[in-house]
Amino acid sequence: MQPKPNIVHLPVYQPGKPVEDVKRELGLTEVIKLASNENPFGCSPKAKEAISRELENMSIYPDGAAVELTNALAKHHGVNPDQVIFGAGSDEIILMICRAFLQPGDETVMADQTFPQYKHNVTIENAKSIEVPLKEGTHDLYSMLEQVNEKTKIVWICNPNNPTGTINTAEEVEWFLSKVPSHVLVVLDEAYCEYLDDPSFPDGIKLLQKYPNVVVLRTFSKIYGLASLRIGYGIGQPGVIRSINQVREPFNTSRMGQAAALAALQDVEFIAFCREENKKGLAYFRQAFEDLGLKAFPAYGNFIMVDVQRPGQEVFEALLRKGVIIRAGHRQYPTSVRITVGNAEQNAKVVAALTAVLKEIAVKV
Ligand SMILES: Cc1ncc(COP(=O)(O)O)c(C=O)c1O
Incomplete structure (x- = not known):
């Protein structure tokens, strides 16, 4: 059986790694996922x-x-x-x-x-x-x-x-x-x-x-x-x-x-709440990245892309070992990672983990 020639090399979509997989593979009990731009506050x-x-x-x-x-x-x-x-x-x-x-x-x-x-x-x-x-x-x-x-x-x-x-x-x-x-x-x-x-x-x-x-x-x-x-x-x-x-x-x-x-x-209140929390999260990330000497693109959605000055994939893997899932592998921005804005606790955890990881991996731009 032959598929259409135009789909032969088509990659299968790679979703953000599921929390359960990471827990099992790395033997972790606590994992946070800020990789798929989901709403950390659930739904209405x-x-x-x-x-x-x-x-x-x-x-x-x-x-x-x-x-x-x-x-x-x-x-x-x-x-x-x-x-x-x-x-x-x-x-x-x-x-x-x-x-x-x-x-x-x-x-x-x-x-x-x-x-x-x-x-x-x-x-x-x-x-x-x-x-x-x-x-x-x-x-x-x-x-x-x-x-x-x-x-x-x-x-x-x-x-x-x-x-x-x-x-x-x-x-x-x-x-x-x-x-x-x-x-x-x-x-x-x-x-x-x-x-x-x-x-x-x-x-x-x-x-x-x-x-x-x-x-x-x-x-x-x-x-x-x-x-x-x-x-x-x-x-x-x-x-x-x-x-x-x-x-x-x-x-x-x-x-x-x-x-x-x-x-x-x-449920307009729920939407307004999420919008405000997201703004606070973005402001928190911007400040944290600035303190770490990292440059981020201006962010308007519920995620931010930051240049970690090291191979994004290596930073992704190191964060994974600390129980934090983010997104790397951006063709045009190999030293950048995308992080979804979580709730205040998740945001603090990702910043702490990133701070530690940046000390482990040498700068490579
Ligand atoms: C820009 C953009 N468009 C569309 C989608 C698809 O979203 P969904 O199919 O969940 O509505 C996404 C999901 O991440 C997105 O980032």
Whole structure:
């Protein structure tokens, strides 16, 4: 049996190491995981109640079109229900966008260090990823525009960018949208946008009216704390959403996911609490890194990328031995690691462990 030639060399996704594996492999009793940008405060208690209520409907298929959630979310964002689509995480929206819009040989433009699922799904469709170097960790929209041609079908803008955590401002994104040809779909991936209240940050949904070629991706996995339920969404013009809907599997989101998302959306206090705690965590990390003489990119999501001036993989492994899981292995930033903002106790632990590790490993830049 032969797989498609374009997937032969496709790597299998490497998730952040699970806590249980690390405990077992290293004989540790206490391990903290700050590797997958999950919410250290869990999720809203209202979401948990909604899940319990759904338990008795486990044997019944979900509403494939997620009508109740779609209506609530459309109202929340001031758009029409036909502008909304849900997926098994925004991961699945990325997959569906590629499935709906890419043919073999098409081109898409993205940053050279960004969320890996764009390139992964583009490759599966036998299309091409044009990767444009980040500029100081930020999308270089000017150079990205230069790569757009008649073969370009999609441009991916991850804002804030994973893994660097940087943002492109409203002014930059609007400039890009005003220049990019209208046949190009511009995906604004705003998975972490709820953590921001910076006035210079663009709200992609507001840009939709003026730029119908935009589709905005959001998720319930991050600030809403529902990563395991796999629910994310896309918002765009009805024509774009319809095309994505045409390739959607019939029951792609679960009853539990839909019910929890609906409840989570309404718990504004929980979201405000997480946003504030995250800000404190980022400020704590910034200060700690400065004290250690390390440089970090400006961080706007729930994670921060810091240059540890040593091979990131070695620092990752040394931290692992101390029961702290973070993320390394960033192609363009081999001496940097990405650390998710945890709760105050976890943040203090990771800083203490990093301080010790930096003394063990010699500087190598
Ligand atoms: C930028 C970005 N987009 C999309 C996702 C996918 O999130 P999910 O599929 O859980 O909604 C992630 C997850 O880490 C992400 O960082």
